[in-house]
Structures are given as C-alpha cells and as structure tokens.
Amino acid sequence: MSEPAVVLLSGGLDSSTVVALAQVLGFDVHALSFSYGQRHTVELEAASRVAAAARIVDHKVIDIDLRAFGGSALTADIEVPKHESIDDIGEDIPVTYVPARNTIFLSYALAWAEVLGSTDIFIGVNALDYSGYPDCRPEFVAAFQQLARLATKTGVEGDQITIHAPLIDMTKAEIITTGTQLGVDYGLTISCYDPDDAGRSCARCDSCLLRHQGFVDAGVPDPTTYQPDAAPA
Amino acid sequence: MSEPAVVLLSGGLDSSTVVALAQVLGFDVHALSFSYGQRHTVELEAASRVAAAARIVDHKVIDIDLRAFGGSALTADIEVPKHESIDDIGEDIPVTYVPARNTIFLSYALAWAEVLGSTDIFIGVNALDYSGYPDCRPEFVAAFQQLARLATKTGVEGDQITIHAPLIDMTKAEIITTGTQLGVDYGLTISCYDPDDAGRSCARCDSCLLRHQGFVDAGVPDPTTYQPDAAPA
Numbered sequence: 001m002s003e004p005a006v007v008l009l010s011g012g013l014d015s016s017t018v019v020a021l022a023q024v025l026g027f028d029v030h031a032l033s034f035s036y037g038q039r040h041t042v043e044l045e046a047a048s049r050v051a052a053a054a055r056i057v058d059h060k061v062i063d064i065d066l067r068a069f070g071g072s073a074l075t076a077d078i079e080v081p082k083h084e085s086i087d088d089i090g091e092d093i094p095v096t097y098v099p100a101r102n103t104i105f106l107s108y109a110l111a112w113a114e115v116l117g118s119t120d121i122f123i124g125v126n127a128l129d130y131s132g133y134p135d136c137r138p139e140f141v142a143a144f145q146q147l148a149r150l151a152t153k154t155g156v157e158g159d160q161i162t163i164h165a166p167l168i169d170m171t172k173a174e175i176i177t178t179g180t181q182l183g184v185d186y187g188l189t190i191s192c193y194d195p196d197d198a199g200r201s202c203a204r205c206d207s208c209l210l211r212h213q214g215f216v217d218a219g220v221p222d223p224t225t226y227q228p229d230a231a232p233a
Numbered sequence: 234m235s236e237p238a239v240v241l242l243s244g245g246l247d248s249s250t251v252v253a254l255a256q257v258l259g260f261d262v263h264a265l266s267f268s269y270g271q272r273h274t275v276e277l278e279a280a281s282r283v284a285a286a287a288r289i290v291d292h293k294v295i296d297i298d299l300r301a302f303g304g305s306a307l308t309a310d311i312e313v314p315k316h317e318s319i320d321d322i323g324e325d326i327p328v329t330y331v332p333a334r335n336t337i338f339l340s341y342a343l344a345w346a347e348v349l350g351s352t353d354i355f356i357g358v359n360a361l362d363y364s365g366y367p368d369c370r371p372e373f374v375a376a377f378q379q380l381a382r383l384a385t386k387t388g389v390e391g392d393q394i395t396i397h398a399p400l401i402d403m404t405k406a407e408i409i410t411t412g413t414q415l416g417v418d419y420g421l422t423i424s425c426y427d428p429d430d431a432g433r434s435c436a437r438c439d440s441c442l443l444r445h446q447g448f449v450d451a452g453v454p455d456p457t458t459y460q461p462d463a464a465p466a
Contacts, residue, residue: 060301062298062301063296063298064297065295065296066344068293068295069344069345069348098344099343099344099345099347099348099385099386100340100341100343100344100347100384100385101344102384103340103343103344103380103381103384104337104340104341104344106340107333107336107337107339107340108333108337110332110333110336111299111302111331111332111333111334111336111337112301112302112332114332114333115302115332134383134384134385134386134388134389135383135384135385137383139383140380140383140384143376143379143380143383143384144380144384146376146379146380147336147373147376147377147379147380148336150367150368150370150372150373150376151333151335151336151367151368151373151376151377152332152333152367152368153332153367155367156367
C-alpha cells in the first residue's frame with residue numbers, strides 16, 4: 001500500500017516537478033495550495049490543471065490572508081521589479097519576498113500530514129536559483145524538519161517526519177530535464193510574478209527570466225505563453 | 234522608544250497574562266488572535282475585551298480554516314471530554330489537541346513581526362499544566378526560535394528573533410498570582426473548551442478544571458462565570 005504524502009503545489013514549474021518526484025517515490029500525493037491574496041491567482045488555476053493531469057489523490061486550497069500584514073510586492077501594493085535580462089537580477093532579498101511564507105505553508109502541510117497519519121511533506125524550494133529568499137535554503141528546511149518532529153503527536157510518538165526538498169540543490173535546467181523525463185507538462189504551469197488576467201507571463205520579472213533561461217539551458221523548448229509583445233531576452 | 238512585540242492572544246487566562254508581562258518588559262503589544270473554526274468563538278470576544286482593557290497598540294484577528302483538515306475535538310465533530318475532578322484527567326495527548334496549531338499560530342506571528350520590524354514574539358504556552366500537548370514544550374519553543382532566525386529577512390540580516398514563552402515553567406497558580414499583581418482582570422478571560430453561547434464555562438473540561446484549581450491554589454477568588462448548575466468540584 002502506498003503511503004500518503006503532503007505536497008505543496010503552487011502551480012509553478014518547481015512544485016509541479018515535485019509532485020511527479022513524489023509519485024515516482026511511490027507516495028499517494030495530497031496536494032496543498034494557498035489562496036493568499038497574491039496578485040497571481042492564475043497560479044491556482046495552474047495548480048488545479050497540474051493536480052488533474054497528475055491524477056493525484058486529493059487537492060486542497062486553503063484561504064490565508066497574508067494581505068493582513070502586507071510587506072511584499074506579491075501581497076501589497078508594491079510594484080513587481082522588471083529587468084531586461086537575467087544579468088540585471090540583484091543579489092539582495094527581493095521585494096517579492098513574502099514574510100514567513102514558506103513557514104506558514106509548511107505549518108499547514110504539517111497539520112494536514114498529521115491528520116492523514118503521514119510522515120512525509122514535500123516542498124519545491126530551490127536554493128540555487130532563489131538564493132535571495134531566506135526560507136528557500138537547506139538550513140531552513142532542516143530547521144523546519146526538527147520543529148515538525150517536536151511539534152506533533154506523530155513526532156512525539158516516534159515516527160520521524162521528513163521534509164523532502166528534492167529540488168534544493170538543482171539548477172532550473174536540471175529541474176526541467178528531470179520533470180520532462182517524468183512527463184510533466186510545463187505548458188500547464190505558470191511561474192510569472194505579474195501575469196495578465198489570461199494567465200500569460202510578463203517575460204521580465206525575476207521568475208520569468210530564471211524560468212526561460214532554464215529551458216534554454218536544458219535544451220527544452222519553452223512552452224510558456226507570454227503576453228503580446230513580451231518575449232524573453 | 235518602545236519596541237514592538239507580537240503577542241499571541243487567545244482570550245484565555247494564560248495569554249492574557251502574557252500581554253501584561255510583555256507590557257511590563259516595555260514592549261508595545263501587537264496582539265494576534267485567530268478565528269479557526271473552533272467551537273469556542275466566545276474566545277475571540279474575550280480576546281477583544283482583554284486587548285481593550287490592556288490598551289494595546291493593535292489587535293488583529295486572522296481567519297484560518299483548520300476545519301479543512303479536521304482531526305481535533307476543537308475543530309471537528311468530536312465530543313470534548315468532561316471529568317468529575319482534576320484527578321480524572323488522562324496523561325495521553327488529549328483529543329482537544331489541534332494538529333500543528335501552535336506552529337501555525339507562531340508562523341503568522343513571525344510574518345507580522347517581520348513586517349513590523351519586530352524581533353520579539355510572545356506565546357503563552359505552559360509545559361506544566363498542559364504536558365499532553367507536544368507543541369507546548371520548551372524544546373518546541375526553542376526549535377521554533379531557531380527556525381525563525383533562519384526563515385526570515387530579519388533573522389538573516391543579523392537581528393536575533395526571540396520567542397518568549399514566559400509561562401513555560403510556571404504553575405497555573407503562579408500564572409494567576411503574577412497576573413493578579415499586574416492587574417489582569419481574569420473575569421474578562423475564558424478558558425473553557427465547551428462554553429455555552431453566553432460565554433459561560435462548563436466547569437468539567439480539562440481546561441476548566443485546571444483553571445479553577447489554579448485559583449484555589451493561588452488563594453485568589455475564581456471570577457469565572459459558570460453555566461447554571463455547573464460548579465467546579
């Protein structure tokens with residue numbers, strides 16, 4: 001019998017790859033998405049498409065209101081930065097950073113995992129391409145795993161909870177190569193921080209630039225639908 | 234100038250005492266409460282009363298839907314256990330345990346603290362009287378503090394985030410004695426897991442029994458309003 005796992009699914013390229021990796025490992029995937037006042041609600045439509053295509057066991061969408069606190073270009077009225085090319089992306093923590101986002105997401109995943117009797121949680125964080133976000137680093141994942149083992153009935157009773165971050169050391173190109181081999185249809189996914197209402201990508205935000213470069217480096221055709229007059233450099 | 238702190242405020246005896254302790258330490262209190270599908274929404278009315286009486290800077294109530302996962306007598310349709318006396322309370326993790334609740338609450342507090350530029354979060358967990366809950370233990374608090382320092386821009390930039398749990402080693406009587414000296418009006422608070430619609434306590438759940446015994450041990454009159462025909466043993 002397969003074991004259940006909770007997989008955080010944003011509808012982006014990374015988390016969609018993680019769903020496929022969790023299934024390859026034999027887990028029954030219970031995907032968890034969040035509606036968090038983000039500008040890009042088209043992400044949730046992408047998450048539903050990915051969940052359906054992967055024929056996962058269950059997909060829950062939880063409403064959380066990070067707008068109550070503000071503090072990020074993705075949840076407050078701060079403009080998403082655009083660049084002409086990938087070389088212009090800064091090294092500082094970007095304004096698109098959402099305070100404590102992955103901590104909150106993993107906390108909900110932990111709650112669901114405990115109710116399911118699951119000891120496995122998957123998150124698609126990636127330290128190489130998003131080094132600006134503190135909650136995408138291996139030490140963050142390790143600290144959450146330690147917390148999870150202390151925080152829960154499951155942990156206390158001796159079952160070791162594992163936070164799987166299979167993409168943590170992969171380049172975007174490696175992620176795309178892996179997912180392509182596993183049959184992930186990246187045309188269903190969206191990574192843009194500033195898509196239009198039709199779900200078309202802007203080609204100029206950090207996320208679009210990194211995603212497109214990944215396809216170039218992997219030698220895989222970029223299936224992303226871009227806004228009219230927008231094309232990756 | 235006072236520093237801001239985020240204080241988790243349930244409207245119960247413990248967290249109301251923590252508000253007073255944070256103020257004594259000189260912090261500007263930003264209180265955070267949750268509406269989480271719990272049976273005892275009267276808690277939120279108590280939280281508002283306590284916030285007003287303490288003249289705190291700000292009080293936010295965040296809607297979170299833990300009912301989506303179920304798994305606890307406080308969020309699903311499981312009966313709250315009642316006992317004739319405090320000696321009948323079991324040693325196992327009780328069914329009123331909410332999976333990952335304090336992890337989720339602290340995650341939101343961390344998000345707000347980061348937006349406020351605050352490095353201080355207060356939580357009223359108490360290991361002695363609630364040893365059945367894994368997320369009320371000192372090692373849980375220490376693990377969350379470690380996570381917080383790795384998870385956030387504030388932590389990465391060198392400011393040390395502190396999770397204050399000033400009640401962690403106190404008995405219920407010590408908490409009551411402390412709060413009484415600080416002027417906390419416990420008549421505004423509610424601790425019952427199964428209050429009626431008028432906010433009156435049942436006198437028989439674990440929380441009522443522990444609270445009443447605390448007043449007895451502290452030699453302080455119990456100001457709790459109990460349901461008709463209900464009185465503590």
